[in-house]
Amino acid sequence: MRDHTLNPFIKYLGRRFLFLLITYFIALTIVFILPRVIPGNPLASLLSRIFQQGQANPELLRSVERTLMQEFGLGKPWIVQYVEFISRALRGDLGTSISSYPKKTLELIIPVIPWTLALLIPSILIAWIIGNTLGAFAGYRRGSLVDKVALNTSLIIGQIPYYWLGMLLIFLFTVKLKIFPGQGGYTQGTIPHFSINFILDVLSHYILPSLSIIISALGGWAIGTRMLVVNELDSDYVSFSEHLGVKSNTIFGYVFRNSLLPQVTGLALSLGGALGGALITEIIFNYPGTGYLLFRALSTLDYPLIQGIFVILIASIYLANFFVDFVYAIIDPRIRLGQGES
Amino acid sequence: MKGLKGKFLVSLLCFFVLLSLLLPVKSTAQVAIPRDETVYCIGGIWGPPTTWNPYAANVTWGTEPFLFAPLFYYSNAKDAWLPAIGEGYKVVNKTTIQVKIRPQAKWSDGKPITAHDVVYTFELTKKVGTGPGAGWDAYIASIRAVDDRTVEFKVKTPNPNYFSFMGYALGTRVVPKHVYEELEKKGLTAVREFAHDDPAKQVVSGPYKLFYADPNIVIYGRIDDWWGKDIFGLPKPKYIAHIVYKDNPSANLAFEKGDADWASTFIPAVYELWEKKGLPVRTWFKSKPYYMPDGVNFLYISYFKKELADPTLRKAIAHAIPYEEMLEKAYFGYSPQAHPACVIDVFEIYKQWIDYGYSRYLWGTKDGKIPTDLKKANDILDKAGYRRGPDGIRRTPDGKRLGPYTIEVPYGWTDWMMMCEMIAENLRKIGIDVKTEFPDFTVWAERMTTGRFDFIISWDAGPGYDHPWNTYRFVTDIRLTLPFGQSSWAGNWTRYNNPETTKLLDEIAATLDVTRRKALISKFQRILQKDLPGIPMFYGAHWYAYGEFRWVGWPREENAWWFPAANWSANSLPVLFGIAKRGEVPRVPAWLTTVDKGGILIPTSLIWNDLMKAPTK
Secondary structure (H helix, E strand, O other): OOOOOOOHHHHHHHHHHHHHHHHHHHHHHHHHHHHHHOOOOOOHHHHHHHHHOOOOOHHHHHHHHHHHHHHOOOOOOHHHHHHHHHHHHHOOOOOEOOOOOOOEHHHHHHHHHHHHHHHHHHHHHHHHHHHHHHHHHHHHOOOOHHHHHHHHHHHHHHHOOHHHHHHHHHHHHHHHOOOOOOOOOOOOOOOOOOOHHHHHHHHHHHHHHHHHHHHHHHHHHHHHHHHHHHHHHOOHHHHHHHHHOOOHHHHHHHHHHHHHHHHHHHHHHHHHOHHHHOHHHHHHHOOOOHHHHHHHHHHOOOHHHHHHHHHHHHHHHHHHHHHHHHHHHHHOHHHHHHHHHO | OHHHHHHHHHHHHHHHHHHHHHOOOOOOOOOOOOHHHEEEEEOOOOOOOOEOOOOOOOEOOOHHHHHOOEOEEEEOOOOEEEEOOEEEEEEEEOOEEEEEEOOOOEOOOOOEOOHHHHHHHHHHHHHHOOOOOOOHHHOEEEEEEEEOOEEEEEEOOOOOOHHHHHHHHHHOEOOOHHHHHHHHHOOHHHHHHOOOOOOOOOOOOOOEEEEEEEOOEEEEEEOOOOOOHHHHOOOOOOEEEEEOOOOHHHHHHHHHOOOOOEEOOOOOOOOHHHHOOOOOEEEOOOOOOOOOEEEEEEEEEOOOOHHHHOHHHHHHHHHHOOHHHHHHHHOOOOOOEOOOOOOOOOOHHHHHHOOHHHHHHHHOOOOOOOOOOHHHHHHHHHHOOOEEOOOOOEEOOOOOEOOOEEEEOOOOOHHHHHHHHHHHHHHHHOOOOEEEEOOOHHHHHHHHHHOOOOEEEEOOOOOOOOOOHHHHHHHHOHHHOOOOOOOOOOOOOOOOOOHHHHHHHHHHHHOOOHHHHHHHHHHHHHHHHHHOOEEEEEEEEOOOEEEOOOEEOOOEOOEOOOOOOOOOOOOOOOHHHHOEEOOOOOOOOOOOOEHHHOOOEEEHHHHHHHHHHOOOO
8 A cells, every 4th residue: 555645765764764673683682692602701801810919818709709790790690681781772881891890891992993993994995996996997998908917816816815814914014024013003012192103103003904904805896896897888878979989988987987886885885884894804913993802802701892892883884784775765766666665 | 087086085084184083192191101210011911901999800900019008018938027008016815906007108199098098998898899808707806996096906706717817907908098988979889980090189008100001001100209218218110011912922022122121921931031042031040940839730620520539539640640741841840849738838938837747658759749650540540449441441430431521721821731631641541531621711710610620720829828728728618619500719619528627727727826736737638638629730830030131139039038029919019129220239128127137027927926925805
């Protein structure tokens, strides 16, 4: 039945939003369950540190253990913990970290987000620009030497896992050539401050992880665009323009722009996933971003921190998806109308 | 096309500028501290700093040794107490002790440290559940302020526990009442979650306070008008800094290069640093075992599997451990084999507690230590009716196969991993099917504390004024633990249950008579070596090494002016008073000797004596 009173656009967005909420809720549930299925004791690293400080008074250990179990509600049944987690998450309280107790998880997550975004967004954009340009040229000069070289290189590079590439880069530029540092966001022991030296230091630490992301993402974009361009070249308007004697540069411009549309979607999605996008890169390079924080949280079984990071990661991916849906609905009436009728 | 690209570049640039504003940059902080005024440490902290509040469960490294002073610091090598905030003690009667507080003692905000601060510290701990002196109310009947400068502690009776009493009354750190009262008004959560991380507002009693901290570094700065400077002088380094390294190798590299001075990490083949590389680096001993001991490390065998409870089987296992080979190959000779009496015999003062005669008789060796003897192990098992099956693995007399079992330590603890391999190999030789397993630390810790393991290597409670009683209690007291499957960190992970030893523990702690205590400890040792709830293998090394690239005069075997000396040790502060910048002559402070030699250190035996001679009421 067709509802004439309701704007199909609003209706479409409403549907998407409802869908988003349901999937987000499911994702939260999975995030809650997963760390608890991993064997191990989340209080272990904390309590063993008390041992190490030469304070192994049994009474102290016992009371700390008891207090922490209460504090984090770890002794309670899962279902109670779950209800508490969800209700707190809805109130924007992502809990207190266990390994960095008494810091709030948000206090730990927020400072590392800029590092990850600064690493990923420019790298993704650069890879996207270079990859697409390369792919378009290759596609336009289909069969030429340029195409063959570009296609084959892209195919090979696209298959290299980015973490492997990261390790290769560290081996080459840090161990062998000693040009760039392979660890951290800036030299260990320096206090972050505003100065040319510090900015240069940050940049020199930036290059290798960024390069590993650019190189490995580039191939995929290039191959994709090449395919799209090749398809586009077969379309009527291209042959028509050619017959009209339009300059080849101009035709290339049209073709490029038309084949770019699906790649824009891809870009939006990978930007949306940026926060969790390069987990392993960050681990390899010890880069102080969300991925590295998640790694540390996992290795200490810090439930609240793991949950907190995922809640933010998933939210950012979902929001990106929603945004893409929104943009699409504006650009392409077929989508909103088609959805509205079904 | 050009327009599109241009836009991208511009937006990219804008993005970078925006992000650089977002980065956690503190432009007000000093960029670097002078290297020659700073002692750099390694091995104390491996993750971002957390809090400087003694009521938090995980205070940041440095808080205990440098920021908050106790009434008395304890040295386990000298077995003596160094009066810090406390000036002296007075024994009122056998159950009551009074501690005098120094009139000079002040908080870093200028307010005096009083008896009321001490009383409040304990009361708040009881309310919060954690904190300085946690668990005191099990041993202490009352704590009260007699006047502003006198605190009175009464031990709980009957069956007083003098060990715990002494530890709480003398060794507990004190917090500022005026700061915590304000927090307490907001609730106990506010007390627990107080980070105390603002250098400008931090109120401490020690000679250092927080100077700067971020996830990568912690720096403490000296308080130049510290209240104790007329009594103790000032500690020599203006700053103490600790970079948060990623792992042992990167931290050790910094130490080797002279970028760090005070090391508390495991360094493989540390002697090569001075013997082969000629670096100005040392540990406590110049030759083996290089490190002082820091407790007893055991092979714990859980009582979870009934067949492993047999003392005869455990005795055979004790004979199968390749002590010497294992310590040589896996531990670089960093520790001698532990004495089966579980008394650390490297410290002269503790030797009096070993019943050498019994150990010699039991184990048939000159020093009374357990000999590695596979033939003997096999004989013991043969005689006890453990017959080998067709697969070479033995069966219990009632037919149960010995294994498969696992021996486990956390993954990455390479020295212990190698020991596990060597022990497992020898156990297979005597017909026990044991495999090694190296799980993640959190998994290993969970199995250890719930008692659901077969064999693990692990530590004890460490040496103190209550050694070896403390170790005995940790290994055997059933009251410290919970049923199998429930996590309990407090001790007795194997769930050894023997009413006789539990009773003895209480008797040892309740007596002030040294002769009687010796007799009771000797009695305890007999049961311990017969039942073997844990097999003492070696002393865990007290990781302490120093580089004299920039700072000289560190305490060592030849000049043993203070111990414990590791930078994470809660009692290591005096180390910083006796070192000096390279080029200057280090002078050990005169107060760092015992009272009979003109210093201010009070031997534990003196306090025992005073209590012993005191009237009952």
